[in-house]
Amino acid sequence: GVWPEGYKGIGKPFAERYKLQRFGRGGFVAAALRTKTPIIPTAIVGAEETYPMIANSSVVARLLGLPYFPITPTFPLLGPLGLIPLPSKWFIHFGEPIHTDQFPDNAADDPMVVFDLTDRVREQIQQTLYRLLMQRSSVFG
Incomplete structure (x- = not known):
């Protein structure tokens, strides 16, 4: 997966x-x-509640050579115990495959084709996320 x-x-x-x-x-x-x-667009609801990032310590991230250093309600306050994920129910939806075999052989070299298809995949996943969020009753169920 990508x-x-x-x-x-x-x-x-x-x-x-x-x-x-x-x-x-x-x-x-x-x-x-x-x-x-x-390309199989996949939307996951539930994962973003397991480690709710409330802040980013960019100074610590820079010192450690990381893109970000998350501050969550439990990390780094509780040390290693803060790395235990919070419970949440996950919903995973696999969308209809987007077949790429009908595109010409040189389509990967055309920035407009790549951009349009990328945007199509992103929009499809975003709409699925909205739909799944509306269907769930709470973070836990």
């Missing part, structure tokens, strides 16, 4: 949960186009 948001997707504040970050330059789409592999 997570096109990269570290920005897991390093965002709790207030921005389930708002997809930019998908970069579409490397996953270019790879799928080159290999004629289908």
Whole structure:
């Protein structure tokens, strides 16, 4: 699997949960186009409550050479115990495959094709996230 948001997707504040970050330059789409592999948009609801990041210590992150250093309600306050995830119920939805075998062989080299397909995948996942969030009754069930 590929997570096109990269570290920005897991390093965002709790207030921005389930708002997809930019998908970069579409490397996953270019790879799928080159290999004629289908893209299966996958949306997960529940994961963003396990480690709710309330702050980022950029000074500590810089010292450790990390993209971010999360401050959660339990970490670093409780030390290693703060690394235990909070309980939440997860919903995982696999969308309809987006077939890439109908694109021309050189489609991966066309920035507009890559951008359009990347945007299509991102929008499909974001809409699925909104739908799943509306269906769940609480974080725990």
